Amino acid sequence: MYTWESISGPGTIDDLVADAHAAGYPDMTVRRIHDWIAKGLLDQPRLRTRRRGSDKAEHSADQRRLLLLLLDKRQQVAHLNALAQVPLTLWLWWDGYVPTRQAQRAWVTWVGRGRRWDRSGIRWRRRRRGPGSCSRRRCSPPAASSARWGRRGHR
Template structure:
């Protein structure tokens, strides 16, 4: 069996096909590898030139290993869009494995459009509802919340009217009128240092809308993506330094601050980058002009 450790140097596209076949994936072809390069799952090869003629372009040893990782992960996912999370995670966490050019292509592939985006957006809406929904929120309020968040999660533009509906939908599930109308209290979940309020949830959704809209408009270039990565790395370092204190004061949301398994970190990397990019765009939008 061909393994990660057995790859020690660069290779041509023929070598990548041979790597896949030796690892037990006979369906991998040169044409499919070219398709994966176009989608950012793999990076483009480096051209080699000689004094006379040219050699076949080479893929780095890291890209050859990435192919084996992708082939293994492909057994667990249904769409290539989901597979794009793998190179994105490598680019987000470490330097040298995946270029920003490749990451930008993988980013567009991951965001995607159509049915897959609808499924992912609904899954995210349900997950958010589970985190912030009050036990006495009505089924009507819950259904409206999921509908609104799902629509925005598939790239719907957030208008002024749409933001008002979003605010109402979030408030109805977080602060049901039957509980909070008379008291006038504001519900805050999680640690005191970073409370999850209605406004905080709305801002999070606004950030996701901003990042999705910019991506679907084809306006997330290499520079913007690299800036989002820098912000992500800095904020992650701060978070890890405070995670213990945050978990101690998080109450029912303490589970959110546990260290997830590596597989889950891979699966969440792109979503975290999407949120970070969105927050960066919102802050830049609100920054006063000189």
């Protein structure tokens, strides 16, 4: 069995896919790794440039280990958003294991961009009470004084 202890150094995205396949996760693809990077589950790779052209970007050994941990925890959670708690926990407890930029993306993935608050909080209620939702009696402009008091000025 391939475990995270057997990872010794940095690797390219192809190495990450090979690590996942060796650990028994054949559904891991390059596209899924890019999606996980966008969601903050994995960090952006470090670019390696030369004089002419560039080599493939490198993921650190910590990120390679994190991928195997995420693959293991993915079986225990119902939604991918809950998986974002793993890099956040590593960022809080182990210094340098997860960079801050990755933790920020993972936070947005886990919490969302305020959607839950909008739907259940004050803003949602205010939007629901817009101009089209008022009844005629409650939202009509005030009547003229003659309509309120009658022609003679009293009730």
